[in-house]
Amino acid sequence: MSDSISAEQLRLFIERIERLEEEKKGIADDIKDVYAEAKSTGFDVKTMRNIVRLRKMEKHHRDEAEMLLETYKQALGI
Template sequence: MSDGNVSADQLRLFIERIERLEEEKKGIADDVKDVYAEAKANGYDTKTMRSIVRLRKMEKNARDEMDALLETYRNALGIS
């Protein structure tokens, strides 16, 4: 490949792998959507659940920094 030649077979395999992974990703996204729909049907607030999922992905120090900044902004705006 250093001389500009492209292996058509290798390229096709890469493209096919990407396409399969994209399809799997779509399937997983649909599954996640179904779980949120089920939670909503059971009375849970999905917007809050999404926030919790996002917070759980964050490292503790990043979450603490975000909380402190949010508190600072809330205080500045008089929001208790």
């Protein structure tokens, strides 16, 4: 009996994961559409992606990354 319960639990977990993966794909498609819309109105999508990435970071990590980038740019004379 425990085999059937474990199999049932496993099936339920797999089905939940599959539903969430489908939702994730839908959300990814929606995000892609927003970037396409922004691009069609003249925004630079690469820069927008960088801004989104930076906004996800905590301030001290963002400051550290920006300082390191500036240091590297100065070292290369950029």
